Amino acid sequence: MKDRPITFSIKTRSQKSRAxxxxxxxxxxxxxxxxxxPVGTKSTVKSITPEMLKDLGAEAVLSNTYHLYLQPGPEIxxxxxxLGKIMNWSGPTFTDSGGFQAFSLGVALGKNITKFTSSARPGYDEISLKESGHKAGIENAMIPAKIDEEGVMFRSIIDGxxxxxxxxxxxxxxxxxxxxIIFAFDECTSPHEPIEYQKRSLDRTHRWALESLKSHIENTEAFSRQALFGIVQGGRxxxxxxxxxKFISELSHDGIExxxxGIGxxxxxxxxxxxxxxxxxxxPENKPRHLLGIGEPSDIIKGVMEGCDTFDCVMPTRNARTGTVFVNDNTDTKDKFAYINLNLKNAKYKDDMxxxxxxxxxxxxxxxxxxYMNHLYKAGEMLGGTLATIHNLYFMVQLMEKVRREIDAGRL
Ligand SMILES: [Zn+2]
Incomplete structure (x- = not known):
């Protein structure tokens, strides 16, 4: 086995769960x-600088290949x-494969394919489209993406x-x-698709996994400095x-796995x-497992207890921009990770000192x-989003520190 750019060393294995x-x-x-x-979709964690991100204790950033491919383009x-250099972030970086967005912004748009299909709230990408303000792109992106055995044809959300x-x-x-850390290209299916479709799609994702691995190994320079994660699919x-x-964990090319x-x-x-x-x-236990697109604190705790190591999601930063912040709920004596969501735009905070x-x-x-926060949101001042983003990401960093302490102490 050639030297790989990342190593994974387990410190504590819980006796109570897979954490x-x-x-x-x-x-x-x-x-x-x-x-x-934290997610920096377009090579920026929205509304904060990398220095703020570092100061609040974040260790890495994940950006989206789909968005960066369209704008400004990988050559730039x-x-x-x-990625690290252009955004002046010296820490570790991840990119996803673009698969999720190609499907959720193409095929799935309007069909409500999001990370959580049964939830009533608008999906991630529908909000993302509204935020992006690309009207022409939104209309054109409604034209379904086309999947064939080789890949996916999709429309740009920017210009169609x-x-x-x-x-x-x-x-x-x-x-x-x-x-x-980069990810293999995969198809993210809706759980509403019938089993026959899920099977065909999974075969395709597995073939694409091998092609991703081969393509990465072929570029020896990139292979020596970037780790590649395979993605497990399979619906419900x-x-x-x-x-x-089994397929993804055993897959190898030239003896390289x-x-x-990623669990998608x-x-x-x-x-x-x-x-x-x-x-x-x-x-296998000896390699890291990333749960893609999951970031609700209660879901993260469950994911940790099932043996997942890293998580990404736009939710903490997006919520911050719309006035919703996490606050620990110390009144809950049963759940040591209990928290509540506060909406700072609520009139009851207008004189809360x-x-x-x-x-x-x-x-x-x-x-x-x-x-002051309530005033900033009411006045449409952008500092509100920045300050709330700092708080929410700090909350996530503290939450994960607590999770690690609990595991190390044998309590999770
Ligand atoms: Zn705070």
């Missing part, structure tokens, strides 16, 4: 796991020396232009973007999930942990009141 603490060493520093990875990022992603293309783009079906976990694993899929919320349980009973959270060590809580 573990570990360290992922990358060429740009360490990630203590379990960890939440490469010319800067890669047609694009074609194959596994090779996704890997080449991710090599240009240059993140430390136990046999398919297990088959996928994936460096870690669009879930009915109640199905998610069952699927994760099936998958992690098969994936306390911080967002009493005792919180973040920059925002040390310096500003709820009344």
């Amino acid at each position: 573990r603490t570990a360290v992922i060493k990358t060429p740009h520093g360490e990630i203590k796991t379990p960890a939440f990875i 990022i490469k010319a800067h020396g890669g 232009s047609a694009h074609y992603f194959t596994p090779k293309k996704s890997i080449q783009i991710q090599q240009d973007l240059g993140a430390d 079906h136990e046999d398919l999930r297990k088959e996928s976990a 994936f460096d870690g694993y 899929g669009s879930f009915a919320k109640e199905d998610m942990m069952t699927a994760v349980h099936w998958v992690n009973s098969i994936l 306390g911080p967002i959270e009493e005792g919180c060590g973040c920059y925002t809580c040390k310096n500003y009141t709820r009344a």
